[in-house]
Amino acid sequence: MATTTPFSGRQCTLTIGSTDYSNVVQSFTLKAETESLTYPVTGGDGVLAASGPTTWTLSVTFANDIADTSGLVMALWTAAQSDSTIDFVATWNGQQITGKAVAKYPELSADASSIASTSVDMEVSGALTGPVPATKTAAAGK
């Protein structure tokens, strides 16, 4: 019988570049969208279907740390300005997935009735590696 150890976000980390940004990240998601290829036929089968390409997106919601020159807002901003990709290592309960994502500018908002936070959705470029047991030691937390 399969067994599992339940875990929460406290057993997860997100490293971008060489910095562990867990201290500012409230949540992150690595989500796949797989296109379905279909072709209607006149025979009894009706529709032929197959899996198409898969697009991965890394979504991150985090506290706005714009005042920190080495913070996540500035890291993404600088990378987006130069049309760069960012390397990321995401871990879930000791298992890690690594990849590159196309950097995007984080949304900057101000709201009198809430603490400033932001989010960004970045498409993954190239193949992901993992899940494999985590080997990367997180850099000093911000």
Next chain:
Amino acid sequence: MAIATRVREELADLLTQQGVPAFPALPHAITPPMVAFQAGEPYIRIDRIGATLQVEVQLVASMMVPTLDGTGSLEQLEELIDAVLKALPPDVFASEVSAPRVDRLGEAQGAVLIADLDLTTYGKEE
């Protein structure tokens, strides 16, 4: 020291340094005008990923002034509210102030006019 305890104590120290008498919890003897921090609802919420414990702390700052005549007490309370809001550091978010109410503290201490300010801030494991 627990994260929330440290948050309350640091906030009380900070306000006191800025001339607003503040206590990390409700003291036995109330000497208005003063501010006392109490737990909000929800009190503590886990807010970040990763192994280091980081939490969002909800506090209620109970702001109290002596009951004088109606107008004088309200004006004094309004001044205290402004003073507290100005003294709060930028990482402490103030949302709303309740309608003032009169609270009787017993024969020895009389009554005070109180308004509660809802605050949200962050604390981190050291």
